[in-house]
Amino acid sequence: MTTSILIPVNDSISSHTMLGFFINLFIDRDNVDITLLHIFRKPSASEELMGEEYMKEKQPARMLALLEKTKAKFIKSGFNPENIRVRLSTDPYPTITDGIIDQFKEENYDMIVIGRKQMSKAEEFVLGDISTKLMRTLEGVAILVVKSI
Amino acid sequence: MEKNIITDTTDFFSIEYGDKILIGDKEYLIKGHERERRFGIEDPKFWVKLVDEVSTGEKKIIKLTYLETFEITFEGIKIKFFRNPDKEGEILKLVQDHPYFMHGEVHQDIKGNNVRVLDIVRGQTFFSYIGSLSISHKVYFENLLPAVLKQLVKAFKAIRFLHLHGYKHGDIRNDHIIIEKNTGNYVWIDFDYDYELTENPFSLDIFGVGNVLLNAIGMGIHELHMIKYDKISYKDLYERIEPGDFSLIDRSRFVNLQKLFPYIPKMLNNVLMHFSKSAHVHYENIDEVIEDVNKCLYSVF
Numbered sequence: 001m002t003t004s005i006l007i008p009v010n011d012s013i014s015s016h017t018m019l020g021f022f023i024n025l026f027i028d029r030d031n032v033d034i035t036l037l038h039i040f041r042k043p044s045a046s047e048e049l050m051g052e053e054y055m056k057e058k059q060p061a062r063m064l065a066l067l068e069k070t071k072a073k074f075i076k077s078g079f080n081p082e083n084i085r086v087r088l089s090t091d092p093y094p095t096i097t098d099g100i101i102d103q104f105k106e107e108n109y110d111m112i113v114i115g116r117k118q119m120s121k122a123e124e125f126v127l128g129d130i131s132t133k134l135m136r137t138l139e140g141v142a143i144l145v146v147k148s149i
Numbered sequence: 150m151e152k153n154i155i156t157d158t159t160d161f162f163s164i165e166y167g168d169k170i171l172i173g174d175k176e177y178l179i180k181g182h183e184r185e186r187r188f189g190i191e192d193p194k195f196w197v198k199l200v201d202e203v204s205t206g207e208k209k210i211i212k213l214t215y216l217e218t219f220e221i222t223f224e225g226i227k228i229k230f231f232r233n234p235d236k237e238g239e240i241l242k243l244v245q246d247h248p249y250f251m252h253g254e255v256h257q258d259i260k261g262n263n264v265r266v267l268d269i270v271r272g273q274t275f276f277s278y279i280g281s282l283s284i285s286h287k288v289y290f291e292n293l294l295p296a297v298l299k300q301l302v303k304a305f306k307a308i309r310f311l312h313l314h315g316y317k318h319g320d321i322r323n324d325h326i327i328i329e330k331n332t333g334n335y336v337w338i339d340f341d342y343d344y345e346l347t348e349n350p351f352s353l354d355i356f357g358v359g360n361v362l363l364n365a366i367g368m369g370i371h372e373l374h375m376i377k378y379d380k381i382s383y384k385d386l387y388e389r390i391e392p393g394d395f396s397l398i399d400r401s402r403f404v405n406l407q408k409l410f411p412y413i414p415k416m417l418n419n420v421l422m423h424f425s426k427s428a429h430v431h432y433e434n435i436d437e438v439i440e441d442v443n444k445c446l447y448s449v450f
Contacts, residue, residue, distance in 0.1 A: 044345045094315070095348050122224035122398045125431040126356070128349025136433060 002083075004033040006109040008100050009070055010063075018115030018146035019070060029078045035085045035107070036070050038063045039099030040092040064088050097133045104138060111142040118149060156259045161196045161213040169203065170211060172264050173256040176203040177211055186324070210253075210267040212237070212341065223398040228353070233319070233343035234263035240316055240340050241265065249307035251327075251338045270338055272330040276323035279364055286410055289368045295450040297365050300328075302442055304335040305358055309435045311340075312351050319343045321357025323364045355432050356398060359424035362442070363396075366406055366413065366421060373401040383409065393427030400426075417445045 007022065009015055040059070067086040075081045093099035104112065116131045124132070131145040152167040154176075164170065170177045183197035196215035201208055218231040238255030245252060253267035273281075282289060304326060308318055318325075319342035327336045346352055364370050376383045376390065386409055394405035403409070404425040407418040420441045423432050432438050 041347055044347050095350070097348065120224065121426065121428065121431075123226055125397055125428075126223060126226050126228070126349065126352050127346065128352060130348065133433065 002031050002033050003111060004035070004107065004109045005111045005113060006035050006037060006100075006104060006107070007113045008037050008039060008096070009067060010038060011066055012115070012117070014115035014117040014146075014148040016115075017148035018113060019073070021146045022113050022144075023073060023077045030080050030083075032079070033083045033085075034074065034079065035087055035109070036067050036074075037087045037089065037100070037103055038067055039089050039096050039103070041096050041099070042092040042094055060088060060090050095128075097128070097130045097137075100130070100134060101137055104141070109141060111144060112138070113144045113146065116145050116147050118147065158213045158258045158262050158264055159260055161198075161215065164198065164213075170198070170200065170264070172211075172258060172266065173254065175266075177201065177209065177266070178203055180208075183210060208269055210269060212265040212267060214262040214264070224400070226398075229345045231343055231345075232341050234265065234341055236316065236319070236343055237341035238263055238265055240311065241267075243314055243316070244307075244310075247307065247310065248332065248334050249304055249336055250340075251336060270327040270329055270336050272327045272336075274324040275326035275328060275335060275361070276364065278328055279323070279369055282368060286368050287412065290366075290410065290412065294366065295446065298442060298446055298450075300333070300335045301361065301365060302439055302446070304337065305435055305439050305442070307337060308354060308358065309439065312354070312435055316340075317343065317351055317354050318357070319354070321354050321361065323361055323370075326361065351434065355435055355438065356424065358435060358438055359396075359421070359432075360402075362438075363402070363404060363406075363421060363424070366417065367403075367409070371403040371406070371409065373403065376403060391427075393425060395426055397424055397426050397428060397431075414445070414449045417449055420445065 009019065067088060071084050071086055074084050087103070089099055089103060093102065100112070112134060114131050114134065116129065119127070119129060131143065135143055152169065155164050155168055155170045158164065158170065164179060166179055166181060168179045170179065177200035179198050179200055181199040182193045182195055183199060184191040184193055196213045198211045198213070199208070200211050212234070214234045215232055218229065220227050220229055241253050241255055244250035251267055251270050253265055256264045256266065258264050308321070311318060318337060318340045320339055325337060325339050327338055329336045344353055373395070377387050389408060390403070394403060394408060396402035396404050404421050405418065406421060407413045407415070420438070422428055423430065
């Protein structure tokens with residue numbers, strides 16, 4: 001039976017750590033169906049100051065390149081190329097968590113793998129922790145949280 | 150001396166007593182400035198004018214566009230705050246029939262500046278109401294707190310209404326709730342502040358709600374220096390407190406009120422402890438706070 005796995009990816013250190021961990025994990029590489037996903041969040045006021053061109057044109061191309069590069073790493077480590085998809089969700093969501101939840105509901109994955117940076121309790125409360133929110137919100141799914149130091 | 154008729158409000162400092170602002174086909178006579186009343190200091194807010202509507206004589210408040218930005222650090226987390234007059238204008242339209250928000254109209258002057266003409270909410274702030282009580286905490290807790298919490302739940306539901314529509318209040322404070330004289334409603338005022346928190350946009354509103362609850366349940370806010378030096382009121386509490394008894398993002402604010410008032414039931418104290426340093430679970434949204442306070446209202450009082 002094939003296990004479908006959703007892996008949200010961005011260019012953060014925690015995402016990089018998570019990918020490194022997952023690629024080295026002992027799993028049946030022929031029986032997993034992996035979706036590498038990047039979510040765009042609605043820009044904040046200060047991000048909007050960076051300009052439309054940066055937000056709407058350069059960012060998607062940059063993130064698509066990141067996803068393709070990640071896919072190549074997976075293939076190199078023995079994953080079946082036919083079972084790896086990349087998905088760039090260019091319609092922005094209010095938050096990354098909203099985007100992951102929405103994308104998850106479209107396909108009903110068996111597992112989500114997500115990176116998490118080290119946070120203080122205050123940071124967790126004020127800034128928000130995607131992994132905690134996913135665990136609270138989603139049902140019937142395994143969530144693997146890879147914590148970076 | 151002849152005073153000015155103002156149609157461009159850009160330079161709000163120069164608009165003074167006796168001038169008239171012409172906006173939305175109505176004239177408003179400037180009678181003074183609103184003041185920020187905190188920490189025993191009164192600072193004039195030159196962008197907030199106290200006015201009389203000339204045709205009716207009705208007293209109003211006019212808020213002019215002041216694009217202030219600043220950064221606040223909470224426990225090492227830097228957050229950018231800014232005034233967002235357009236947000237306040239949009240909320241005013243959204244809540245025009247809502248009994249738990251201040252009401253008013255939003256206009257643009259000839260230069261496109263946002264001008265909000267607000268109805269005055271008559272009454273005492275929640276902060277001054279709690280501060281004015283001269284009864285013991287036990288008497289307050291047994292006789293007044295249930296009614297206060299019932300009103301607060303209604304006010305928190307109003308904040309939930311904003312969140313559901315994608316808006317933050319932005320500056321939830323004990324003095325931004327007015328206990329409306331005629332209705333007794335707890336009415337929210339001043340929602341032009343905004344802040345940038347992209348992944349958890351409502352967290353500081355929820356933190357503000359925690360502070361309001363802390364003031365309500367504690368019959369005032371209890372700070373570390375008060376506990377340390379006021380031995381008559383706090384007795385040996387200073388010797389019994391731990392870092393985990395204090396606020397998650399304000400290290401001098403005492404949260405574990407059960408240590409001070411042992412008759413506060415665990416269930417109610419636990420609501421507050423979600424905002425403490427020792428919390429392992431935080432409130433993710435305001436629904437969770439409302440649900441827990443409601444449970445206390447049904448089972449504690």
